[in-house]
Amino acid sequence: MSELRIDASVPGLDEDTAGLAEAAEAAGFDGIWAPEMDFDAFLPLPVVAEHTTDIELGTRIATAFARSPMVLALQGWDLQRYSDGRFVLGLGTQVKGHNERRFSVDFEWERPGPRLREVVESIKHIWDVFEGEADEFDYDGEFYQFSLLPEAFDPGPLDSGQPDIWVAGVNEYNLKMAGGTADGLCMHIFNTPEYTEEVIEPTVRAGAEKMGKSMDEVTLSASPFVITGDADRRAARREEVRGRIAFYGSTRTYHDVFELHGWDDIGPELHELSKEGQWGEMQRLVTDEMVEAFAVEAPPEELADEIRETYGGIADRVQLEFDPTEPFWEDVVGAL
Known part of the structure; x- marks a missing residue:
């Protein structure tokens, strides 16, 4: 495992987004991620990029099946360009009910694990074409096929290179795919350090090794429940x-x-x-x-040690629910 990096979450796009992004960077966070909740996961990120200089930014996670891989590829490319190479594309399947009843996307017959793998594969192929690293635009999968990219619609290469793609995963298939096909795993909040160590990490490692990759090439991002503040x-x-x-x-x-x-x-x-x-x-x-x-629980002055003791060695990154009105975050992040 690499040195533990600490990330923050952004609650949505409103008048406070720019200030929250600036506060997160000033506090020393390494990344800031937007979930897909009651707002689009991509929309806050140009604001974050505009009001920061070094902090990484990304979706954690955007729903994959509600968007074409080409749309995701273009959104990721634009954000990678606009942020000068600081973007990470986080994707997940969501559950059947949300796909069918919230997004009106067919789900039951789709086999979500293999379909998510094709989303990642096809985006990486599209990006290879943008970079000039693929001879033909010719992805032909079970769920997605891409074969037409006129020159006017090809944005061309980026100085910063391609973004990473992380996927959310719970079952064995998606955990292995996170290590083998994607570049990282967004762990679910319903998780424990013991489960990470005994189930998640070995399964991701098996997926990476099957594809000839080492775990140094795969990011494990945890998002534990955190209990801190004064006693009340x-x-x-x-x-x-x-x-x-x-x-x-x-x-x-x-x-x-x-x-x-x-x-x-x-x-x-x-x-x-x-x-x-x-x-x-x-x-x-x-x-x-x-x-x-x-949960990770400690008063603010002990929280950094507790996070490091709990997740150091089993995760590369830990996402925390950042509240800029709480004065202790800069000390916590600084101690990590």
């Missing part, structure tokens, strides 16, 4: 985290994390309660031991 704030935040563990833990896809820790029964119980809308009861099932396993 930590107590309140602990309950927020308990609720989010209950929410994510009700999804069967994530039950492997519980099972690694010996909590085999909790996932199915949470799933059944979620179908009944019993959110309060779900939260009560999440014990203090579970919160401790999933």
Whole structure:
């Protein structure tokens, strides 16, 4: 593992985006990422690029299937150019319900893992053509085919070269693909250091080695729950985290994390309660031991040591929920 790098998240595009980006860079963060929540993941990033000089920026993550790989390739190329080579394209599948009912994208028959692999492969092929490193524009996959690129629509090479592509992954296929086909993995927040060390890292490594790559070429980016602040704030935040563990833990896809820790029964119980809308009861099932396993908790003056002790050696980067109104972040990041 390389030296641990610390990243921040941007909540969206509004009048505070520029100030947040400037504050994150001033505090010493290495990167700033935009998720796809109630705003487009790409739209805040030109503002971030314009108001910073060194910090990396990217999507973490943008939904892959709601956009053509050509659209993603052009957006990534434009942002790489505009940021002078600081952009990272983070992509994920999203779940079936969101693809079909929020984005109106066919999903069930698509086999999302292989389809995401083709998204990454085809974008890299498109970028190779832009760079002049491919003789023909001729990607021919199961889900995507590209064969027409008139000269007027080819933006040409960049001095900074191609961006990296990171993918979100939970299952074995996507974890291996993150190491073998992509350039990095965006780990889900519903994760523990033990699961990272015992399941995620070895699986990503296997994918990398299959493609003749070393782990030095693959970025592992963690995004743990963080509990910090004064005693009252930590107590309140602990309950927020308990609720989010209950929410994510009700999804069967994530039950492997519980099972690694010996909590085999909790996932199915949470799933059944979620179908009944019993959110309060779900939260009560999440014990203090579970919160401790999933979250990094410490007062601000001890947080840097806790992050380093927990994720140093098993991740390359850690994303934190940055609040510029909290005065301690510069000291925390500086200590890392």
